[in-house]
Amino acid sequence: MGNLSTHFDSSEFACSCCGKTVKMSDLLIDRLEKMHKLMAAKAIYINSGYRCNNNPWGSPTDAHRRGMAADIRVQRKDGSYYTSEDIAEAAERVGFKGIGMMEDLSGINPPACHVDTRGDEPYIYDWWHGDESRHIDWTKDSGHTFIRGTVFDGEKPATQKNSVKVTLEFDDHQYSGLLEEM
Numbered sequence: 001m002g003n004l005s006t007h008f009d010s011s012e013f014a015c016s017c018c019g020k021t022v023k024m025s026d027l028l029i030d031r032l033e034k035m036h037k038l039m040a041a042k043a044i045y046i047n048s049g050y051r052c053n054n055n056p057w058g059s060p061t062d063a064h065r066r067g068m069a070a071d072i073r074v075q076r077k078d079g080s081y082y083t084s085e086d087i088a089e090a091a092e093r094v095g096f097k098g099i100g101m102m103e104d105l106s107g108i109n110p111p112a113c114h115v116d117t118r119g120d121e122p123y124i125y126d127w128w129h130g131d132e133s134r135h136i137d138w139t140k141d142s143g144h145t146f147i148r149g150t151v152f153d154g155e156k157p158a159t160q161k162n163s164v165k166v167t168l169e170f171d172d173h174q175y176s177g178l179l180e181e182m
């Protein structure tokens, strides 16, 4: 339990250069929680949250400077990481309009994705779909979508096996246990 929501704490969004924290967008946190549920995540890690004006990764128009953006990686319950494409798709489905895939082409770091609340909170542009690793920007008019019809872990029905309790009697001893469907 974080101090922002069930899964997020303000310390996770602290500026990487100075540790400063600001009030993060409620909408950002709300959508990150929705992604957490949709993807049945073990954890959503914040690679970068707030950036102060001195942060070398920032730019004057950076949504991170306004506390309305996060670069995230998403871990499944089995410990593996979702792809950038998957994160982007989930982000679009929960309503994000500022989305940029961040795949480490060297394969060293887990795939990540930038999300921000532009379009619903004040920003210079109200829509952005991008691929930061390959320097691709789709225009709003292109109708670009990340949605490919992926079924995320949070949408899969819980696997349930039939089982039956059995008791065996043998030589005056009783043995009991669950027999599970294979």
Ligand SMILES: [Zn+2]
Residues within 6 Å of the ligand: 015, 016, 017, 018, 019, 020, 051, 052, 053, 054, 055
């Ligand atoms: Zn800083």
Ligand SMILES: [Zn+2]
Residues within 6 Å of the ligand: 048, 064, 069, 070, 071, 114, 115
């Ligand atoms: Zn970012």
